[in-house]
Amino acid sequence: NAGVTQTPKFQVLKTGQSMTLQCAQDMNHEYMSWYRQDPGMGLRLIHYSVGAGITDQGEVPNGYNVSRSTTEDFPLRLLSAAPSQTSVYFCASSYGTAGVTEAFFGQGTRLTVV
């Protein structure tokens, strides 16, 4: 039972480079989302998906793209990395029903843009 798996765990990028953060879940969850956590702050929603083929923007979507071609995978693409995107990124998934439906989080990806 892997849960939510994020790769890589650490990444250093140069300004202007692009990359994809991978997220996979094996719990058959309908909902997946990406958050970023800046130092000393709470998590902020970047993009989310309510099912395969459906994505939408969160609070801080600029500079990021997502797609959801399968239930399991929800990659986050950085189009042209900027130092302001230095952060820890968390992927989360949950069931699509009302009630508790707590989000299960991956271990995070620590990204540094130089």
Add this chain to the structure above:
Amino acid sequence: AQKITQTQPGMFVQEKEAVTLDCTYDTSDPSYGLFWYKQPSSGEMIFLIYQGSYDQQNATEGRYSLNFQKARKSANLVISASQLGDSAMYFCAMREGGRIKAAGNKLTFGGGTRVLVKP
């Protein structure tokens, strides 16, 4: 306006004592859920407890309980009998909207409270 406010950036608590972490929220949606997560120094996010806006009773999970005061829009976390392993950041989060199928499981987080348990 801040939707989730945690006014205590950090606090110390003596081992075996209880500690209360404050959380106030702001929403006009009658249907919402409140979550508490723990983030130890290793960085992972661990779900602790949930309170729904229509729940009549305060939620409890082991040593964790949630003091839900709907009229005051507060959802304070109480940790009883603190242990050294409780040292961590604690985040309060809210999900708005009863129509979860459309709204998704979008969480708004507070800034967190760092708890350090002293032996």
